[in-house]
Amino acid sequence: MSRLHDTIEPSVVNEEMLQKAIVEQGPQGPAGRIAKEEGIEFDEVTQLRLEFLNILKIDHLWQFTALTKLQLDNNIIEKIEGLDSLVSLVWLDLSFNNIEKIEGLDKLVNLQDLSLFNNRISVIENIETLLSLQILSIGNNFISELDNVLYLRRFKDLRTLNLAGNPLCKEENYTIFIAAYLPDLVYLDYRLLDEKTREAAFAKYQYAIEEKKHNEAQEQKAKDEKKKIEEELQLHKDAFVEYLNGSxxxxxxxxxxxxxxxxxxxxxxxxxxxxxxxxxxxxxxxxxxxxxxxxxxxxxxxxxxxxxxxxxxxxxxxxxxxxxxxxxxxxxxxxxxxxxxxxxxxxxxxxxxxxxxxxxxxxxxxxxxxxxxxxxxxxxxxxxxxxxxxxxxxxxxxxxxxxxxxxxxxxxxxxxxxxxxxxxxxxxxxxxxxxxxxxxxxxxxxxxxxxxxxxxxxxxxxxxxxxxxxxxxxxxxxxxxxxxxxxxxxxxxxxxxxxxxxxxxxxxxxxxxxxxxxxxxxxxxxx
CATH class of the missing domain: 1.20.1270 (Substrate Binding Domain Of Dnak; Chain:A; Domain 2)
Structure with a gap:
């Protein structure tokens, strides 16, 4: 599914590659000359394109703390890593790579737009912290279980989802299943979810969704109670008196x-x-x-x-x-x-x-x-x-x-x-x-x-x-x-x-x- 690079040696994101990209993508003309003379600090860069560079390994990005947009598409990346410091990132493109597992994204809590299109992913997972996610493109992968889409119910701001090209799209009730369980979704596979589809989805899955909502409410209540206990314990630890409020x-x-x-x-x-x-x-x-x-x-x-x-x-x-x-x-x-x-x-x-x-x-x-x-x-x-x-x-x-x-x-x-x-x-x-x-x-x-x-x-x-x-x-x-x-x-x-x-x-x-x-x-x- 991903591109083959038989004639070019795989590369790793390094200082030389980053410096070159910043100069090429930075301001041009007189402003560019001044920037080149004075140097552009990595922690001041807000956008960076590293596509079509045959990158195998992501590295050396820890200084880009102000980065809001990062393009790493059309490379040969196999593992998502080295992104923990990019806490300001809003837009991330990892499409057209060789990624098999979603991981290494949990620190990117401000991410709104994520593209993992055309990789080798079989399960949607490990993005629980990305609660600001609005757009997810994960088409042309190996996702086969329709129930895996239920994982996305936690993302209340998700409005656009692309799953086209995955095996699960061949399921008979694919569209109305997703319309039912992701009621806030506006676009699915580049198409607007119309009212007719939503009505059909509600009619077919009404009771299943009510049961799902009840179970989710119970789970959320348990999570909230657990979180409250953990927060109280952390406060007690910060005060150095944990486990002294009792026997x-x-x-x-x-x-x-x-x-x-x-x-x-x-x-x-x-x-x-x-x-x-x-x-x-x-x-x-x-x-x-x-x-x-x-x-x-x-x-x-x-x-x-x-x-x-x-x-x-x-x-x-x-x-x-x-x-x-x-x-x-x-x-x-x-x-x-x-x-x-x-x-x-x-x-x-x-x-x-x-x-x-x-x-x-x-x-x-x-x-x-x-x-x-x-x-x-x-x-x-x-x-x-x-x-x-x-x-x-x-x-x-x-x-x-x-x-x-x-x-x-x-x-x-x-x-x-x-x-x-x-x-x-x-x-x-x-x-x-x-x-x-x-x-x-x-x-x-x-x-x-x-x-x-x-x-x-x-x-x-x-x-x-x-x-x-x-x-x-x-x-x-x-x-x-x-x-x-x-x-x-x-x-x-x-x-x-x-x-x-x-x-x-x-x-x-x-x-x-x-x-x-x-x-x-x-x-x-x-x-």
């Missing part, structure tokens, strides 16, 4: 504690365990609520910091832009004066004056950047101090609650040990009236055995408490460390980029003067 810690302490399971059969222990559980759950709930409250305070502190950071940068950019605009007025005036200057001595003086103006602009922009660096350094230091103090106070509270958990476990251990020893004495005196499983009775052969069993259970419980505390403390400290590292790295990158911009602009205007002088020199010499 999770208590249950984890006893989950793999074989000795505690045996000791639970002793008289009075079930009541003791219930009291222990209630008190431990109460402490965990306190910790959970404190963690959520601290999460929102931390979240607001982070938001406030980035807001202040952005305001400082924007204010500085505005002042720099004002300097640049004032300089541009002067620059245009100087260029006009140089064009009209016939005296070489006066021209040299004018050039010197303009070079001085360039130096003043450079110094002014650099001064603004240094001021911004100092300002941002103060903002970052204040934020780091505030967020560190906030976390330190929270961790102090956390450690206090976990200390209470350990005290509670120690108290439980003491009471359990008292019951176990008392039970041992009653068994020794044949005063034990309650029945016990054989495995439990085996613990009471002597005092050391029963004491060791109680101590092993106690150690296991303390370890679970310690591990949960360590996990919370380690993760929140790691979060703070990663956050500050990112902030400092981003600020360093911003500063280096800004200095580079200032230097490049100063060099550019100086080069423009040199170009101008080289062009004007023959006129001054009377040639």
């Amino acid at each position: 999770y810690l208590f249950e984890s302490m006893f989950a793999d504690d074989a000795e505690a399971t045996k000791l639970a059969h002793l008289p009075g222990v079930p009541t003791l365990l219930e009291s222990f559980k209630n008190q431990l759950v109460n402490l965990c709930t306190q910790l959970f609520e404190a963690g959520l409250a601290q999460h929102w305070r931390r979240h607001n502190e982070v938001d406030t910091f980035f807001s202040c950071y952005r305001e400082a940068v924007i204010d500085n950019q505005d002042r720099a832009a004002k300097l640049g605009a004032e300089f541009e007025i002067v620059r245009r005036q100087r260029v006009n004066e140089m064009h009209q200057m016939a005296d070489s001595v006066m021209l040299d003086a004018l050039v010197d004056q303009h070079n001085e103006e360039i130096s003043q602009l450079y110094e002014g922009l650099m001064t603004l950047e240094l001021q911004l660096v100092d300002q941002l350094e103060d903002i970052i230091k204040d934020f780091e101090r505030n967020i560190s103090d906030m976390i330190a106070a929270f961790l102090e509270h956390v450690q206090g609650i976990f200390a209470q958990c350990r005290d509670l476990e120690n108290h439980h251990h003491e009471k359990l040990l008292e019951i176990a020893v008392a039970t041992l004495e009653r068994i020794a005196k044949n005063e034990m009236e309650e029945d016990m499983p054989d495995e439990v009775r085996m613990l009471f052969v002597d005092k050391d055995t029963v004491t060791n069993a109680v101590s092993a259970s106690h150690d296991n419980h303390l370890l679970k408490i310690d591990n949960r505390e360590d996990a919370l403390v380690t993760r929140i400290n790691a979060w703070l460390s990663a956050l500050m590292k990112t902030i400092h790295a981003n600020e360093g990158s911003r500063n280096r980029k800004r200095i580079s911009e200032i230097l490049n602009y100063a060099d550019y205007v100086r080069e423009q003067i040199e170009i101008l002088l080289s062009n004007e020199q023959p006129l001054i010499n009377g040639q």
